[in-house]
Amino acid sequence: MTDEFEQSDLLGYILQNSNLNVEQIGDLLLGLIFGGHETTTTSIVLSIYYLHQCPKALEQLRVKHVGIIKSKMERGAAAGLTWDDYKKMSFTQCVISESLRLGNIIKLIRKKASPDIHYKGYDIPSGWSVILLLVSAHMDSSVYEDPEKLDPWRWKNSGEYNKSEQWKSIKVVVVEAMSDGLWNGKKYGEKNPYYS
Template identity: 60%
Template sequence: MAPVIILFFLFPTLLVLLVAALSLRNSESRKSKGLNLPPGSMGWPLLGETIAFRRQHPCNSLGEYMEDRINKYGRIYKSNLFGAPTIVSADAELNRFVLMNDDRLFVPSFPKSVADILGKTSMLVLTGEMHRYMKSLAVNFMGIARLRANFLVDSERYVVQNLESWPENTPFPAKEEACKITFNLMVKNILSMNPGEEETERLRKLYMSFMKGVIALPLNIPGTAYRKAVKSRATILKVIERLMEERIQKKKEGTDGIGEADLLGFILEQSNLDAEQFGDLLLGLLFGGHETSSTAITLVLYFLHDCPKAVEQLREEHLEIVRAKKQRGVPAALTWDDYKHMEFTQCVSSSAMHPFLDR
């Protein structure tokens, strides 16, 4: 018992010494490199400034963390986020320069903890030839013809289904509902999974757990969001592996009625990706498309709430399209031509996204 008691009292001291040693080592490492870094703070050892960066804030502001650092250090500053030294830029000119020189002067990079969850062959992590190959698979699948034939029809159907499921005159969680719509749309076109089915809902919950870990503190210990995300990723990969095996077996038996109508079928026909590589591609597409789309929908709803004039103009634009289709005697279903005539609708979407991109 005595050694246990001694260790109990010594542990705080040992922890302080460890933190001090890590802080000193990081400080010496930065000095020895002699880099001309912008001003800023590296925050706490190990944690950095991740907690402050992750703190919730109104969507129509940069948030206390960004505003405080910009006021203190300027629009370009150094920090430590998600376990990695980071240069943060809120300077439009520098950001444009970086994006315009992607793959020439700069390459995409994520902290190791984030890359481990996304997967080593995720399109968001890869660079060079392999990145171009994975990107070409996604782009070729999601061509303009498929957008017209599948995505637009599915989008209208899932939005209408979701709207009809809401009780009248009752508040609803906008971001949660937007996430549900975009997830259902994407897994339908990626895996031919239908909304509302037990396996679809199970996969959606696994993905939401996965997403929370991508931007969490990289603490791989029981109970943390990061640990749950690691486990969710492993389960998602098992589901994908099973679906791939089932589809391959159906193709051999001649009973596969889906073919290249979804991304899974397209990949099986057009590439030799294994289950983990396809899983990384799927999670990367969900991460890149699901989060941005659901956030954009939420922002549109948020801003329209305070702008009844814009709501009325949107309603009139859509009713005009409906009236014109009735006069021509054509089906009421949304078409690509309808979408191209929604000029004000597209302006609203662009205006909502432009100043408040998800960080």
């Protein structure tokens, strides 16, 4: 059965190189399809929304993209974008990164503690949830100057954006899980135990 698939695609790779059963493979693929579709669509909409609020950024994008198209036409190159064209669009990546930061598509990450965890003076019982609030880093004024403003140029200056500082500002909330999977609202703490 796996001979029908080339390893160059995701399904072929999974079939040839994993020990997942059919149900697990189906769950994985559905998660990738639906998760990727929702986040990609939301990212595009957010980029358009934020660019409307920043005509300077929109104009810079337009000039760069039109320049790439004109250059391709002058060379007689085929229509459509290539990987080399994409690599010339560094400001486009800055706009995407800034739209994702402002939009906070993934607002939190939730993991269940298993087994009991003791880390830097914190005891997290097995079964409790650890929730990383990503929005706390994305909108932290100690990490981003004027965090509520679209500023794609901030991604050009590596000095202004410091990844280690961003992660230090993520809030961690630990809550006790009830037997039905709902949280009872009892917070264990909001301090970031990883950077105390």
